[in-house]
Amino acid sequence: MQPFTTHTGTAAPLRRSAVDTDQIIPAEYLKRITRTGFEDGLFVAWRTNEPDFVLNRPEHAGASILVAGPDFGTGSSREHACWALLDGGFRVVISSRFADIFRNNSTKSGLLTVVLPQADVEALWAAVEAEPATPVTVDLQARTVTHGDTTVPFEIDDYTRWRLLEGLDDVGLTERHLADIEAHEARRPPWLPTALPA
């Protein structure tokens, strides 16, 4: 996973709530068996059918920070939604609330999800709509988002922040606890099923 420390870029205001992962990337784009190349499916229905969709507007081309309405990433567990955003050039998504699995997936794939109060999201929307070229800085070290003269803090737990800053892979971390895993396996009740043909 690519480490995340601080990122400065322009932001795209996505004024929609409850954006589900079927909108971020529809099922027909999930057939690829590689981990990259998903940008073609990113918001494809809205990009195709809505000329005015924010990512179709030239002033937001090249945006690397997506500022979305509440409840971003509901629905399917597809991590492809994070990959599609990364492949589409995004490093950060900001929303007042994320769906659990999407948020979890983001921390595994190196996409930073930042929760800000809705009032801060509205201020950010207003700022980048007034001036799309406004640089926005997301500093994971300091846990802040800055645009113009405004700097607002965000919360992220220390453990997740450390993993993202270092770009650490969970499997490697868990393998340090092999003895604990083996001890648990020795305690498991004997009636538990196995998947071997019955």
Added chain:
Amino acid sequence: MPKTLAEKVYDAHVVRSAEGEPDLLYIDLHLVHEVTSPQAFDGLRAAGRPVRRPDLTMATEDHNVPTLDVLAPIADPVSRAQVEALRANAAEFGIRLAPMGDRDQGIVHVIGPQLGLTQPGMTIVCGDSHTSTHGAFGALAFGIGTSEVEHVLATQTLPQKRPRQMAVTVEGELPEGVSAKDVILAVIAQIGTNGAAGHVIEYRGSAIRALSMEARMTICNMSIEAGARAGMIAPDETTFAYLQGRPHAPQGADWDAAVEHWRSLHTDDGAVFDTEVVLHAADLAPFVTWGTNPGQGLPITGRVPDPAEFADDHERRAAEQALAYMGLTPGTPLREIEVDTVFLGSCTNGRIEDLRTAAELLRGRRIDPNTRMLVVPGSVGVKLQAEAEGLDRVFTEAGAEWRGAGCSMCLGMNPDQLAPGERSASTSNRNFQGRQGKGGRTHLVSPSVAAATALTGRLTAPADLTDAPATAGV
């Protein structure tokens, strides 16, 4: 200290906990399918890691599989490549696979319970958000992403944060014609599509206790549509009766020991929930969705809402966008909405009881000539059972199409899709834009509403049917 059901199962699986770190949770069963696993197996290969517990891992082909000509090679080369990747990975890593044509094949959340692999008190994960289905047995079951699939394959554990606890209590008796699907759609309409974020929901109360296992699965299945990590129901005699004798259920002395343990899996008196929601069964009615998320639903007697009536800004905008996409006008009675396609199937409502319920309404009747109805059993096991009961003939004689098992039009990764602008009444779980095909419009319904709708071509409750079936009273 008194504990909830979810806390009991969670605590029994903590391998390691340390201040300031997530808990490490042991996973008893890992279900795998073709869409969310290829990159996880690639990760293992790149790192030279084996699958730690192939014996606790089971794979099936479901999302991409065609429901016609199931024994022929898949025509779509990209779908075929994905299914072939799963076959190669299962063989290389020593994992049992139920491929197309196998009698154990089917939707991952249908085959786990059917085989008796899903049991009370277990932790179960799958790279699929509807893994919550298995919670109907009192298991802690949740969906994960592909990185987590790789983590479980490699270590049989997952780093987890302790979830919050929500109780959804439904007391009383469900009115005639009101099913588990209507209950869960009403719950989601009440708490919202992400209202249970961070929580495990436990469904309780007399209306839940009275449900069959299959109906309980329908409820737990859609917990994710309220944003919950998982949904659970405490195991009881209904659960044990369902499990006994299934291929992977414990036998003999093991069965007795297991049942004794399972009886302890309930929320203790005095345990505290972070959030509580109460519904009265008597107030519920057949539910249908009008919008583009599962929380946008109403009793079928209602009318398409006017966005102006929503006080909340986001809800108003969401309603406006939904109605524009759905091509609906505020004030239209829901029962006047005409549909092109009826889909009966999915991990929500593709089990044998769902097919029986729908067949009962279709027996001796003909579906509307302008409406197509697809009946897709959730698994080969369900298909064979239905055929043994003659349900396939009831469906085909009514004019419906009887298909092979799989996810099918629930998400349209195979050829079963809506055309742009086409409208469906669907027993699946998601009415998101384009979910059933580009530009397709989905109304979520129960199996009995699906069948009644197929008969009239409009959204219809079974109680609205006025004709007598040709064979009635015979």
